[in-house]
Amino acid sequence: AQSVTQPDARVTVSEGASLQLRCKYSYSGTPYLFWYVQYPRQGLQLLLKYYSGDPVVQGVNGFEAEFSKSNSSFHLRKASVHWSDSAVYFCVLSAPNVGDNSKLIWGLGTSLVVNP
């Protein structure tokens, strides 16, 4: 069965600190992976995506994520967080079915609080 696990419901860091938000997935094939972010009172925005190739993908606002097939992980990182990064971050898996419809598999989200 396909699943996404974000083991940390809430992460608190100080402004300027480095950040890693963890994501583990379960899928027998090669997944398409996304990180979405929901800022307060806003909709969901795509941070970055991984389809294939270089396992480290760059996203917006200095975020990057690293895909590891051996660890079934897709952790999100940022070298130095800003208070405006406070939001809820969702790790999402897509199992593409070419010629058919596919649904996204969502993690439960990690709430990031950045203290000024």
Added chain:
Amino acid sequence: DTTVKQNPRYKLARVGKPVNLICSQTMNHDTMYWYQKKPNQAPKLLLFYYDKILNREADTFEKFQSSRPNNSFCSLYIGSAGLEYSAMYLCASSRDGTGVYEQYFGPGTRLTVL
């Protein structure tokens, strides 16, 4: 332009009354989705249109209806709102429904049922 628009942004409804939410996109995407999101939960897929074909999730089949009069617009209709419908409703669109392409989300409509 990767904008998905939703109207209204906030909706107050009475129990038992109908609710109609609107979504539009100008990216010529084949697939449009509606999700329900409650606090501290992941978005829950309610239904999606691939072109003119409506697919509704089994557990919400009878609670939500939708229409897509053209490629750009999609509505979500609740015939009789209950307290449990209070949530954020997110519309999204994607180039197709295969899962290869990312979904673009609108800002959401916050529905409060009293």
